[in-house]
Amino acid sequence: MTVFHSDLDNTLIYSGRHEIGEEKLPVELYEGREVSFVTRTSLSLLREIRERAVFVPTTTRTEEQYGRIDLRTGTPEYALVCNGGVLLRGGEEIPDWYDQSMELIRESRPELVRAERWMQEAPGRILEVRNIRGLFLFTKSSRPSEMAEQLKERLDPALTEVFRNGNKVYVIPGGLDKGSAVRRLRTYIKADTVLAAGDSGFDVPMLEEADRAYAPEALFGTCRMGKHVRKIGQGVFSDEMLHMVLEELST
Numbered sequence: 001m002t003v004f005h006s007d008l009d010n011t012l013i014y015s016g017r018h019e020i021g022e023e024k025l026p027v028e029l030y031e032g033r034e035v036s037f038v039t040r041t042s043l044s045l046l047r048e049i050r051e052r053a054v055f056v057p058t059t060t061r062t063e064e065q066y067g068r069i070d071l072r073t074g075t076p077e078y079a080l081v082c083n084g085g086v087l088l089r090g091g092e093e094i095p096d097w098y099d100q101s102m103e104l105i106r107e108s109r110p111e112l113v114r115a116e117r118w119m120q121e122a123p124g125r126i127l128e129v130r131n132i133r134g135l136f137l138f139t140k141s142s143r144p145s146e147m148a149e150q151l152k153e154r155l156d157p158a159l160t161e162v163f164r165n166g167n168k169v170y171v172i173p174g175g176l177d178k179g180s181a182v183r184r185l186r187t188y189i190k191a192d193t194v195l196a197a198g199d200s201g202f203d204v205p206m207l208e209e210a211d212r213a214y215a216p217e218a219l220f221g222t223c224r225m226g227k228h229v230r231k232i233g234q235g236v237f238s239d240e241m242l243h244m245v246l247e248e249l250s251t
Contacts, residue, residue: 002053003191004245005080005182005206007198008061008069012046012238013038020236028069036069038238045242047073052249053195056080056185058178060170060202062132063093078189083172083202084181085135087188100184101176102134108159108173112137115155115171122147126167137171144169163201170202179205195248197241212248214241 006012013027013036014020020039028036038046049055050073058080059066066081066088079088087097105112116137119129124143131137141147148164151171155162161177163170178198182205186194196203196210199219207213207229217233232240 001189001191002193002195002249003056003185003189004049004053005056005058005178005194005196005210007178007200007203007206008057008059008066009036010199010237011197011203011241012042012057013069013071014238020238025072027071030068038071039236042236042238042242043072045239045246046071049242049246049249050074052246054078054189054191058084058181058196058198058206063088067091078185080178080181080185082132082135083176084178084184085133085176087181087185097184098133104175104180105135105173108175109134111155111159112171112173115151115160118151118154119147119169119171122150135176136173139169140167141169142167165200165202177205178203179209182206182209195245197245199237214244 015036023040024037025040025043026034027038055076056078057076060083061081063081063086075091077090085101087094116129116131119139124141124147125139126142127140129137129139144164144167147169148162151162159174161172182194194210195212196206197214198207199216207215208226213229214232215229216237217231220231230244
């Protein structure tokens with residue numbers, strides 16, 4: 001069995017701010033507005049891939065946010081949401097997976113409590129601090145670099161990781177990342193081969209855990225990755241990446 005893990009935002013789907021050409025289709029509605037899109041080429045390729053591999057959306061989105069997406073290929077058999085802390089099967093949550101996730105981060109919970117208290121009072125915060133089911137923290141800041149650096153200074157790096165993405169700042173507990181989720185699911189469904197694609201620091205553990213992975217050239221400029229990760233630097237990333245995945249599945 002071959003499994004294909006893919007991040008969603010900026011890997012497979014794009015907001016209206018991104019230029020992906022005229023041949024695109026809406027895949028997410030929010031408050032009556034079309035907010036995310038997929039190219040027709042990517043949609044066609046994804047349909048072919050789903051005939052040859054188990055497609056697993058793997059995202060930091062919450063279950064509710066993920067539920068807004070309709071990729072027009074039917075409900076995936078499995079999906080990992082909340083940065084891998086929650087597993088869905090046929091769109092329904094598997095409770096045992098979440099319980100195991102909470103146990104994995106048991107030692108990090110006191111650090112999450114400390115982080116949440118500090119983030120509430122942090123200068124420049126422009127969004128309430130969101131505690132995502134006890135699995136990680138998220139907020140927005142007008143001074144995100146400063147907030148991220150101060151969090152790194154205050155928190156135990158052995159127990160937490162701090163990520164900044166634009167004006168968003170995240171605190172992730174140790175033991176909970178997309179890489180650990182890939183390992184767990186490989187065992188859970190007895191996968192033989194794992195492919196993965198992603199575009200951000202959240203995805204690096206997943207890319208490193210896969211047997212073959214795909215990432216944009218820009219991500220290689222921020223971190224070192226193994227030789228099994230293929231670099232994509234031209235065209236719409238989702239189109240190029242899915243072409244490569246299909247080629248891999250065809251060999």
